[in-house]
Amino acid sequence: MVLVLGRIITVASGKGGVGKTTLVANLGIALAQKNFKVLLVDADIAMANLSLLLGMQASPITLHDVLVGESSVEDAIYEGPAGLNFIPSGLSLESYRRVDTERLESVVREVASQYDFILLDAPPGIEKNVMSALAAADEILLITIPTSPSIADVLKTKIVSQRLGSSPIGIVVNFRMGEKGEIKDDDIMKMLELPVYGNIPFDLEVRRSFMQQNVQPVMVRKPTTPAAIAMRKIAAKVAGIKAHEFLAEEKKQGFLSRLLAMFKRGKKKPSK
Numbered sequence: 498m499v500l501v502l503g504r505i506i507t508v509a510s511g512k513g514g515v516g517k518t519t520l521v522a523n524l525g526i527a528l529a530q531k532n533f534k535v536l537l538v539d540a541d542i543a544m545a546n547l548s549l550l551l552g553m554q555a556s557p558i559t560l561h562d563v564l565v566g567e568s569s570v571e572d573a574i575y576e577g578p579a580g581l582n583f584i585p586s587g588l589s590l591e592s593y594r595r596v597d598t599e600r601l602e603s604v605v606r607e608v609a610s611q612y613d614f615i616l617l618d619a620p621p622g623i624e625k626n627v628m629s630a631l632a633a634a635d636e637i638l639l640i641t642i643p644t645s646p647s648i649a650d651v652l653k654t655k656i657v658s659q660r661l662g663s664s665p666i667g668i669v670v671n672f673r674m675g676e677k678g679e680i681k682d683d684d685i686m687k688m689l690e691l692p693v694y695g696n697i698p699f700d701l702e703v704r705r706s707f708m709q710q711n712v713q714p715v716m717v718r719k720p721t722t723p724a725a726i727a728m729r730k731i732a733a734k735v736a737g738i739k740a741h742e743f744l745a746e747e748k749k750q751g752f753l754s755r756l757l758a759m760f761k762r763g764k765k766k767p768s769k
């Protein structure tokens with residue numbers, strides 16, 4: 498019997514702090530909202546924060562336990578927003594020290610036939626753990642900010658992932674502010690020889706998701722904010738679906754919130 502594996506995609510950058518974890522969480526939710534079966538894997542095993550961003554509590558069994566061979570992968574799978582599944586990484590430095598990330602690929606492949614998309618959140622840089630996250634996937638979605646140092650670093654990640662036998666499929670540009678001096682999409686495409694999958698604007702609502710008492714990714718908390726819309730368009734591109742199908746939800750919500758706003762306005766007490 499031939500098992501059909503889901504698409505295993507690692508989101509990687511080069512520089513740190515450019516939005517990998519944010520993209521993995523929100524892309525996963527956008528795909529799950531469209532009824533794809535999605536598994537997110539926190540492959541940033543040293544500085545795990547995917548589960549924090551998903552608003553989940555500390556998990557008793559994590560990827561660390563699976564990688565050291567003390568738990569089965571099924572036991573480390575949890576349910577997250579929009580019904581997606583995710584495998585958290587452990588927060589303890591003690592267990593991190595014992596982990597061997599070379600097993601990551603076989604762990605991911607063990608469950609890949611149960612999903613349409615398996616998205617891995619890579620650490621920054623180019624160290625061993627990053628290589629394991631790149632090697633574990635078939636496809637690599639790169640993310641950068643529109644400045645030369647970040648693009649130079651993501652180019653190194655692209656080259657390393659090709660050497661490891663994975664295929665870089667496209668580039669996401671985050672923190673677009675439309676300022677003079679930002680590198681334009683055309684130039685990014687030429688430099689990296691990859692299609693731009695989308696631009697995510699700088700949007701305070703993304704950061705605010707972390708600042709709430711109940712942390713919730715922006716795709717859940719504010720699905721109509723510009724960054725969420727941009728990430729839904731990227732999800733459409735990844736899935737090979739027309740963007741308007743992903744945005745239908747937004748139109749519905751837009752209509753409902755307009756209706757709600759009208760209702761609230763109607764109920765306002767007249768000002769004196």
Ligand SMILES: Nc1ncnc2c1ncn2[C@@H]1O[C@H](COP(=O)(O)OP(=O)(O)OP(=O)(O)O)[C@@H](O)[C@H]1O
Nearest residue numbers: 513514515516517518519621672698699700703704
């Ligand atoms: N489009 C955006 N607009 C505003 N803030 C953003 C945007 N994208 C990400 N952020 C914020 O930037 C910070 C870094 O994002 P994130 O943690 O996703 O980056 P990362 O690449 O995963 O970082 P690391 O390399 O440390 O793992 C977070 O506080 C996040 O909320």
Ligand SMILES: [Mg+2]
Nearest residue numbers: 517518541618
């Ligand atoms: Mg991260």
